[in-house]
Amino acid sequence: MKRLIYSFVILFAFNGCKEEGRIDFIDDQASAPTPVEIKNVKNISGGAIITYDIPSDHNLLGVKAVYVRNGKTVETKGSLYVDTLIVEGFGNTNEQEIELFSIGRNEKLSSPVSVKISPLAPPVQLVKFDLEAGFGGVVVGLDENKTNADLSIVLLADTMGNGKYVDMQTFHTKSGKIKFSRRGLKIQPSKFGLYLRDRWNNVSDTIYRELTPIEEVKIPSDLFRNAALPTDYFLTAEGNTGYRLEQLWLGADASDNAFYASSHSAPMPQWFTIDLGRRVSISRIQKWPRPEYELYSSTAPRTFEVWGSEAPNPNGSFDDSWFLIGEFEQFKPSGYGEGREVGPVTDEDKDYWYNRTEFDVIPTAKAPDPYRPVTHLRIRVTSTFQTYGTETNRSQIIIAQLAFWGQLK
CATH class of the missing domain: 2.60.40.10 (Immunoglobulins)
Structure with missing residues (x-):
């Protein structure tokens, strides 16, 4: 008998420890929850922020706002843990009527509380x-x-x-x-x-x-060469000739694994100079990264400057023989974070990175006349994704290819 009772206790304990699915008791007979009390309305561009007191009701599930937007009745819902709802999407500044309802766990609604808003211009x-x-x-x-x-x-x-x-x-x-x-x-x-x-x-x-669009052509690269001015930095990683500066414009003539890669831990900023072999004006720059690598990260340039000259000083200095064509940052279609961090990378970001990265040359306060004719371009990389926002002043730079567009002069 004792053995039977002992076995029963073990069986009961075993079954009692089994994980069961959650069961929420919903009382269909419970009354509708208490309505909210409006505390404040703050009109914003295209909408308003409505703040209210949350009812002290054990049957409360949340709150919803019901309103007409562009001829359609829509809803905005909030949980019982927040006391604010944002209504938005209005295309004008006309006064709008919003109705707020408390929602019970049994889906019953309280009586409506009406509030007027006057959205600011959208x-x-x-x-x-x-x-x-x-x-x-x-x-x-x-x-x-x-x-x-x-x-x-x-x-x-x-x-x-x-x-x-x-x-x-x-x-x-x-x-x-x-x-x-x-x-x-x-x-x-x-x-x-x-x-x-x-x-x-x-x-x-x-x-x-x-x-009337302005005529634009791709600048032929057949006469491009490394100007190799004294202050330029173009030492390659491991001294590998497959990583030399000329890979930037060899394009289809380069091997699949060929790209420009400066030596590891090179000083930042670093720059190199390209002799274009002809007189041109520059309207945009295209850049391709190393295939399948450095996706908004690592040794890829994040910010850089482009300078132009028709007669660069042979000592390699940045003097009056150079003028600024533009300052650029790698564009990310989905945007960077509030602190300029890279954040999540979307499919659109990836497509832009590998296939569509380009930089338009436009007049700015620092570059008021960027279309002046040049025979030489100097690319000055001011940060990579590895060094951006840090105090690090050394980094390798990797770029697969560059192309320039504009006009032949």
Whole structure:
């Protein structure tokens, strides 16, 4: 008998330790939860932040706001652990009525609490944008997107000359200030349009421009050579000739495993000079990384400068014989973090890194006349992804290929 009782106790203990699925008891008969009490409304661009007191109700699951946006009834929900809801996506500054409901665990709703909001102007009305002629096409630009809103920039063109505009290309960005180029267009007067659209399909007014793209060609590399000025740094990793500077423009003539790689722990910043062998002006620069490596990391250049000269000082100094063409940073379509950290890398980032990285030359305060003719280019790498934001002043640099576009003079 004792043995039987002992066995039963063990069996009970064993079964009692088995992990069971969670069972939440929901009382369908419970009454609807207590309504919220509105504490504050802060109007923001395209919406409002609504703060409320959370009801002390054991049956409370959360809170939701119900409102009409662009002709459709939509909802925004929050859990019982937050006392704020953001309603957004309004395309104008008209007064809007928002209804808030407490949600019970049994899905019953409290009686509504109504609140009025007056959204500030939405991003599509606030952000300045423009369109201008560029090399090989047009340049689309946002001046200041202080809202950091996720916007689409829609480029239109009257392709048939009949006054009917069709979508040509759509650019997407959250950046505060950015320019995009659409190239491959005919060098003739053409009519274009441009407008902004947000993710709720609110749109700005459309601006129209008649522009003539500027002729642009790829600068032939047949006469390129390493100028090898005294202050230049172009020592290769392990002294391997497969990593020499000339690999930057050999392109298809180079072996699959050939690229430029400076020696390990080289001083930063470091620069090299290319004799172009002809007189040109530069409109953009294309860069290719080592295949399948340095994805927004390691020894790839993150920031660099491009300088131009028609008669560089043979002592290699940065004197008046050089002028600044531009300062550049590797673009990342999904953007860098608040602290400029790389952050997650998306498929779009990866595609841009390996296939579409380029840098447009545009006039700036530091480079007011970047299209002046040059015979020599000096690439000054100021940081790699390895050294950016650190006090490290030594790094290897690896670049697979460079190409330059502009005009022959």
